[in-house]
Amino acid sequence: xxxxSAGSQQQSESEFxxxxxxxxxxxxxxxxxxxxxxxxxxxxxxxxxxRHTASVNQAIRWLQSCRPRSIVIHQPLLKGSASAFSAxxxxxxxxxxxxxxxxxxxxxxxxxxxxxxxxxxxxxxxAAAPRHEPAEPIHRIIANRxxxxxxxxxxxxxxxLLTLSARQFHVLTLLASEKERAVERRRLAKQMGDHGHHGDxxxxxxxxxxxxxxxxxxxxxxxxxxRGIGYRLVSHD
Numbered sequence: 001x002x003x004x005s006a007g008s009q010q011q012s013e014s015e016f017x018x019x020x021x022x023x024x025x026x027x028x029x030x031x032x033x034x035x036x037x038x039x040x041x042x043x044x045x046x047x048x049x050x051r052h053t054a055s056v057n058q059a060i061r062w063l064q065s066c067r068p069r070s071i072v073i074h075q076p077l078l079k080g081s082a083s084a085f086s087a088x089x090x091x092x093x094x095x096x097x098x099x100x101x102x103x104x105x106x107x108x109x110x111x112x113x114x115x116x117x118x119x120x121x122x123x124x125x126x127a128a129a130p131r132h133e134p135a136e137p138i139h140r141i142i143a144n145r146x147x148x149x150x151x152x153x154x155x156x157x158x159x160x161l162l163t164l165s166a167r168q169f170h171v172l173t174l175l176a177s178e179k180e181r182a183v184e185r186r187r188l189a190k191q192m193g194d195h196g197h198h199g200d201x202x203x204x205x206x207x208x209x210x211x212x213x214x215x216x217x218x219x220x221x222x223x224x225x226x227r228g229i230g231y232r233l234v235s236h237d
Contacts, residue, residue, distance in 0.1 A: 024066035028052035029059045030074030046118040071101045089150035157218045168213045175233035182226040
């Protein structure tokens with residue numbers, strides 16, 4: 001017997017994914033069927049076309065074919081996967097896809113993005129742009145105060161540009177994706193190893209990079225040590 005949640009997910013798949021892939025307003029990457037269904041329905045109500053998947057690999061395969069105008073990643077999907085965010089950002093860079101990206105914890109955090117898409121569609125601003133010149137990628141993390149442009153290796157806090165090395169940028173992105181939760185040293189070490197650090201990454205190497213990264217951050221954004229675990233990124237008013 002099909003459960004209610006399974007039925008809802010199947011209905012969502014048939015209703016929202018059998019669309020023309022040449023026009024995708026938002027690619028939703030989430031494993032929670034309730035979040036997916038609610039997001040897609042709101043997009044549909046705004047006369048926008050969603051495409052969704054629970055698989056990061058499937059999303060990567062779709063990026064080039066549907067070239068979405070925006071991408072939403074449900075934050076729980078990134079938990080325990082240090083490479084998922086980087087894999088998506090790398091594929092976007094590879095295919096020159098410069099769509100805005102949001103890491104969302106709930107539907108409320110997506111509403112503003114949907115409203116902006118609907119407004120741009122009705123005004124024709126994005127629709128009139130050439131297909132190879134979409135909007136610049138933006139990862140808005142920590143209450144929109146920290147803005148990360150993965151294709152340009154650029155990060156800004158309250159509008160101020162942070163001067164970072166490539167490894168510092170990737171570690172900051174991982175810390176920020178956890179939304180003020182602690183990130184284990186082993187995950188930070190893996191992130192460093194995946195992005196240019198030669199040889200094994202020791203705890204001392206992680207600590208040294210964090211120390212240098214702290215000096216590059218603007219007031220109001222700090223990296224705190226979490227005893228026995230690792231580090232977390234925190235913003236202060």
